[in-house]
Amino acid sequence: xxxxxxxxxxxxxxxxxxxxxxxxxxxxxxxxxxxxxxxxxxxxxxxxxxxxxxxxxxxxxxxxxxxxxxxxxxxxxxxxxxxxxxxxxxxxxxxxxxxxxxxxxxxxxxxxxxxxxxxxxxxxxxxxxxxxxxxxxxxxxxxxxxxxxxxxxxxxxxxxxxxxxxxxxxxxxxxxxxxxxxxxxxxxxxxxxxxxxxxxxxxxxxxxxxxxxxxxxxxxxxxxxxxxxxxxxxxxxxxxxxxxxxxxxxxxxxxxxxxxxxxxxxxxxxxxxxxxxxxxxxxxxxxxxxxxxxxxxxxxxxxxxxxxxxxxxxxxxxxxxxxxx
Numbered sequence: 347x348x349x350x351x352x353x354x355x356x357x358x359x360x361x362x363x364x365x366x367x368x369x370x371x372x373x374x375x376x377x378x379x380x381x382x383x384x385x386x387x388x389x390x391x392x393x394x395x396x397x398x399x400x401x402x403x404x405x406x407x408x409x410x411x412x413x414x415x416x417x418x419x420x421x422x423x424x425x426x427x428x429x430x431x432x433x434x435x436x437x438x439x440x441x442x443x444x445x446x447x448x449x450x451x452x453x454x455x456x457x458x459x460x461x462x463x464x465x466x467x468x469x470x471x472x473x474x475x476x477x478x479x480x481x482x483x484x485x486x487x488x489x490x491x492x493x494x495x496x497x498x499x500x501x502x503x504x505x506x507x508x509x510x511x512x513x514x515x516x517x518x519x520x521x522x523x524x525x526x527x528x529x530x531x532x533x534x535x536x537x538x539x540x541x542x543x544x545x546x547x548x549x550x551x552x553x554x555x556x557x558x559x560x561x562x563x564x565x566x567x568x569x570x571x572x573x574x575x576x577x578x579x580x581x582x583x584x585x586x587x588x589x590x591x592x593x594x595x596x597x598x599x600x601x602x603x604x605x606x607x608x609x610x611x612x613x614x615x616x617x618x619x620x621x622x623x624x625x626x627x628x629x630x631x632x633x634x635x636x637x638x639x640x641x642x643x644x645x646x647x648x649x650x651x652x653x654x655x656x657x658x659x660x661x662x663x664x665x666x667x668x669x670x671x
């Protein structure tokens with residue numbers, strides 16, 4: 347009889363304990379932790395971390411990291427968050443932390459160049475200038491609801507003598523927060539110069555399809571650099587030349603019309619008198635080139651201009667007369 351009474355009292359106490367728990371506070375809600383968390387808002391909410399945050403799902407837990415950045419919440423902090431919001435979650439041993447990343451619109455180098463170049467032109471930089479930003483430019487993000495137009499250029503200074511610039515950008519980070527970014531660089535005035543679009547070898551006659559144009563800093567272009575496509579058209583190269591490289595005027599020559607050692611007919615005129623003599627070319631030359639010749643009769647050296655074929659017009663008639671003696 348005493349045993350039955352004991353069992354009855356035990357059951358009754360357990361029932362009273364369960365009832366008291368229901369009356370004293372809310373029951374814990376079974377919950378699951380999210381993985382690979384990415385957010386886009388200015389804040390981290392409870393529902394961002396746990397799959398079912400219950401009635402507190404919209405509760406703000408932390409400020410969000412900057413766009414493009416991430417933070418980690420430790421396992422102990424997760425336990426405290428779950429307990430505070432009455433979530434039935436027990437941290438597994440393998441979970442040390444959870445990573446939360448914030449999405450953002452990355453600013454590309456090209457976009458930044460366009461933005462800064464617009465300011466540079468307003469500051470008096472030449473429109474043919476080429477911009478170079480010093481240091482590494484990467485990892486600047488905007489919130490998803492912001493664009494390049496939301497960036498504020500607080501200062502822009504340009505020195506025409508040194509061709510250098512400095513500026514301070516105010517990058518929106520969400521809410522009223524801004525990130526100050528200091529940028530400096532150089533603006534070099536450029537000119538377009540012709541180059542070969544591909545590798546070519548001697549004997550190849552350069553045509554318009556062989557030519558491409560590229561920018562070069564103006565202070566690096568001198569009289570030795572080919573600057574006009576007419577200098578290239580119909581010509582060839584003296585040696586193999588790689589494409590997309592600066593061309594020196596001495597790299598270019600007319601196609602060889604007369605090779606060194608070739609017998610040629612030398613022509614000269616004195617008034618109405620026309621004379622001819624046999625000679626030998628002492629160097630290669632193309633149509634229009636002036637080359638050195640040897641008069642085969644006198645063995646003297648003179649100069650003549652290649653007209654066509656093996657015909658050469660003697661430049662100095664007096665020299666030819668003297669050479670013939």
